Amino acid sequence: MFNSLSGRFFLLTAVFVLLAEVLIFVPSIARFRSDFLMARVERAQIASLVLLADDMISTELERELLLNAGVYNVVLRRDSSRQLALASELPAPVSQTFDLRQPAWTALVRDAFRRLSKPEFEVVRVIGGPKLKAGSLIEVTLNTGPLRDAMWAFSQRILILSALLSVAAALLLFVATRFMIVTPIRRVIAQIENYQTAPEEAQRIIELKAGIVELRAAELALQSMQKNLTSALNHKERLAQLGEAVAKVSHDLRNILTTVQLISERLTQSEDPVVMRLAPKLEANVARAVTLAETTLSFGRASEPAPILGQVDLTSLLQDVVETELMAISQLQIEVRFEISENLIIRADREQLHRALSNLVRNARQALADQSQDGAIVLKAWQNPQFWLIDVVDNGPGLPEKAKAHLFKPFQGTATGGGSGLGLTIVQELMRGHGGSAEYLEVNGSGACFRLMLPKLTYDNAE
Structure with missing residues (x-):
């Protein structure tokens, strides 16, 4: 299949679509990670709003709020004061801090692929800007395990979607290529093979049917070449027939000239001054005509004899x-x-x-x-x-x-x-x-x- 033109189009299309999806995946996974962390920050901010109604909440309620937000601690900063809104015990020390307020895109891509490559979980600090200007910043600490799992699930969805898109695009191009390119090319090949069987027949010359400009130009050039070849073959055939006829005439002419040559030799014995002057020239020209007739016979078999x-x-x-x-x-x-x-x-x-x-x-x-x-x-x-x-x-x-x-x-x-x-x-x-x-x-x-x-x-x- 892949040795055919349409098969190679199918393969190349699938490869190029997958390559395009990879190029799209790189910024997409970085954006997914950033959105995931910002969602955790927003949920933590919403959980901290409970403190506005009641400064003192029970431990069970605080644990439930943190669990629903998916974080360990929430710290709000209003003006210059820093307030620990919600807190729980950390399972491990904080390993890294990420500031999502003005991140560089290269840092987002780098951090996303680092997270995908680390199977073990970590506790990280994330800094973001509160919604509706409810403070200058908000800090949360969270476990990276759910983040990595979500990123892998997102990657798998992208991979499956990319594979489906590449196969669908490749199949569409495969069908279009076979219909628009391969089929006309096969028709041209069939006409070439048909012409090859009897190139001297003019009715076998290719007909111009292609709608594609490049293929039609190829058909036009092929048609011109076939016309010239057919004309040359027919011309050579006529020459061969003419050569055969000339050889037959030369054979009989040689016999006639041999008789004339014998007569011209007898004329040289004449005592007439005019005959004596013209007879040698007549004899020489008759001898030359005999040689020409013999040469014509040999030409019909091969070519001019080698010069002596x-x-x-x-x-x-x-x-x-x-x-x-x-x-x-x-x-x-x-x-x-x-x-x-x-x-x-x-x-x-x-x-x-x-x-x-x-x-x-x-x-x-x-x-x-x-x-x-x-x-x-x-x-x-x-x-x-x-x-x-x-x-x-x-x-x-x-x-x-x-x-x-x-x-x-x-x-x-x-x-x-x-x-x-x-x-x-x-x-x-x-x-x-x-x-x-x-x-x-x-x-x-x-x-x-x-x-x-x-x-x-x-x-x-x-x-």
């Missing part, structure tokens, strides 16, 4: 990439410039780097295709002590904010209506395979800049 590193002449590679796009670029007013450090030899997988740069140059060309002004693509390459760096810069319209937020996510990073959104994802994965990265850099004015960073590792470029 070798020395790559970056100038030659960039020129090859541009020549591949030359036919499309020649139909547009696009200028291509190279800003490459002299004799820049890097260590990379030539085929994978060619694919990454082709994607970036193609994206730049497509961004410039729809603008009226002349476009330019600048290919920069240089090195620092840690990296080889390649920038592909264009002066096109740049990227919208929505595209920037999802640049390297599959099917989400495209800035054109006809794009697939896979190009930049492939570029990023290829760069990570090299231990490097691809990033987008802001350009002053219009345009876009993508940077490839390839680590030098332990390779010495001077070799």
